[in-house]
Amino acid sequence: xxxxxxxxxxxxxxxxxxxxxxxxxxxxxxxxxxxxxxxxxxxxxxxxxxxxxxxxxxxxxxxxxxxxxxxxxxxxxxxxxxxxxxxxxxxxxxxxxxxxxxxxxxxxxxxxxxxxxxxxxxxxxxxxxxxxxxxxxxxxxxxxxxxxxxxxxxxxxxxxxxxxxxxxxxxxxxxxxxxxxxxxxxxxxxxxxxxxxxxxxxxxxxxxxxxxxxxxxxxxxxxxxxxxxxxxxxxxxxxxxxxxxxxxxxxxxxxxxxxxxxxxxxxxxxxxxxxxxxxx
Amino acid sequence: xxxxxxxxxxxxxxxxxxxxxxxxxxxxxxxxxxxxxxxxxxxxxxxxxxxxxxxxxxxxxxxxxxxxxxxxxxxxxxxxxxxxxxxxxxxxxxxxxxxxxxxxxxxxxxxxxxxxxxxxxxxxxxxxxxxxxxxxxxxxxxxxxxxxxxxxxxxxxxxxxxxxxxxxxxxxxxxxxxxxxxxxxxxxxxxxxxxxxxxxxxxxxxxxxxxxxxxxxxxxxxxxxxxxxxxx
Numbered sequence: 001x002x003x004x005x006x007x008x009x010x011x012x013x014x015x016x017x018x019x020x021x022x023x024x025x026x027x028x029x030x031x032x033x034x035x036x037x038x039x040x041x042x043x044x045x046x047x048x049x050x051x052x053x054x055x056x057x058x059x060x061x062x063x064x065x066x067x068x069x070x071x072x073x074x075x076x077x078x079x080x081x082x083x084x085x086x087x088x089x090x091x092x093x094x095x096x097x098x099x100x101x102x103x104x105x106x107x108x109x110x111x112x113x114x115x116x117x118x119x120x121x122x123x124x125x126x127x128x129x130x131x132x133x134x135x136x137x138x139x140x141x142x143x144x145x146x147x148x149x150x151x152x153x154x155x156x157x158x159x160x161x162x163x164x165x166x167x168x169x170x171x172x173x174x175x176x177x178x179x180x181x182x183x184x185x186x187x188x189x190x191x192x193x194x195x196x197x198x199x200x201x202x203x204x205x206x207x208x209x210x211x212x213x214x215x216x217x218x219x220x221x222x223x224x225x226x227x228x229x230x231x232x233x234x235x236x237x238x239x240x241x242x243x244x245x246x247x248x249x250x251x252x253x254x255x256x257x258x259x260x261x262x263x264x265x266x267x268x269x270x271x272x273x274x275x276x277x278x279x280x
Numbered sequence: 281x282x283x284x285x286x287x288x289x290x291x292x293x294x295x296x297x298x299x300x301x302x303x304x305x306x307x308x309x310x311x312x313x314x315x316x317x318x319x320x321x322x323x324x325x326x327x328x329x330x331x332x333x334x335x336x337x338x339x340x341x342x343x344x345x346x347x348x349x350x351x352x353x354x355x356x357x358x359x360x361x362x363x364x365x366x367x368x369x370x371x372x373x374x375x376x377x378x379x380x381x382x383x384x385x386x387x388x389x390x391x392x393x394x395x396x397x398x399x400x401x402x403x404x405x406x407x408x409x410x411x412x413x414x415x416x417x418x419x420x421x422x423x424x425x426x427x428x429x430x431x432x433x434x435x436x437x438x439x440x441x442x443x444x445x446x447x448x449x450x451x452x453x454x455x456x457x458x459x460x461x462x463x464x465x466x467x468x469x470x471x472x473x474x475x476x477x478x479x480x481x482x483x484x485x486x487x488x489x490x491x492x493x494x495x496x497x498x499x500x501x502x503x504x505x506x507x508x509x510x511x512x
Contacts, residue, residue, distance in 0.1 A: 039477070043477070048462075063378075063461050064461065065459035065460065065461060066460070078366045078368050079366070079367035079368050080366050080367055179477070180478075183477055185479075208480075239367065241367055
């Protein structure tokens, strides 16, 4: 070793490694439950309100990933999570029938609304949903779809079928955003188009536009616009590591009177957003 | 335009008021970045050095592969790592999904080719007379190699900075592998995605500014180190 250079990197690397170990070690504490859920429950603020109540009652820490219903179900299929809170009854029933989920219980609902420009160029205000969709198709009015296999997207596809219309795809007026609800509303707003949204996201959008939004509710209250939320456990027989006891506590808690009342008490901008209907 | 001003204002508020959500995301970002940078530098510098310094059959091919991986899309890395570490994947037993360590693994895959390729590039482009000079001074074998690496040190730092830039700004891996779980795996970039999705553009911009501030801190630190080391 005649050239005494560059012994310096060694302590630096050691320090980095030590830091790595320090950083990896924690997070092996209390009981946690992993949930996959949809964007609407997180973006409306419901989960941030519910999780502390759930922890207080059961001692279990609820963690969640908030993705479209399609991806949430995929996480269930892959045993990545213990429980699901989703809102696509058709897809959920298929999921249970295929043996990926068990013990599905409905817990609450809210509703979808059809929104569009205040001037309503296609003239759909006050019509029934099928009539309105036909009108939009005939007039080739811009309609922005979520296009991401989310619960809202599946609902929208179902509505086209109810109206006896093929689900549009390549039509120039049919825009498939492939993004979350708020981003989809923003696109509809920029293109002065129509879209289907859950009421929670719309209330937030309204508040962000200081109560004077470019897009307004044109159709609401139609029974085809009901949005049912359910909880279920991922199939413990297929996922050996699933926290079955915790998952069961979670399901029981959701249908308990206390949790149901908490859901009813939750408001966004002073408006009730979710309506409990467990066991109905 | 309003968004930008509001974003600047919100950024200051978030930082000054010390909002725990913001600090949690900052801390998560610091942790994953430390882990992935430590791993990619420890592996990437020797690897890149050998690729640039030694001559062996297949070296050109390996360089080509490593250069190609510079264009690895982060969402694809996210999907690959997800497939490997989800509970039903081959490494499911380690329970790495939705953890910071999981994100760091993905980011290491992202950063490794950057560190390796740019290090190799730096060593390759060294003046051929450098080795002759070092030999004349009596260096050979390992000493010679370390001498060459030492001469390339600033290019290697630049390689590290490049990798740091990619790691700290990527969102595809963090979202797919980390899951954006609050108080846990929510990093600054996934928080930006979330806030933007919620329509809270100002908060998104504010978080972006905080990230830039962190990058500025790292670069400033390196400038000071360089100065202290006396770039004569």
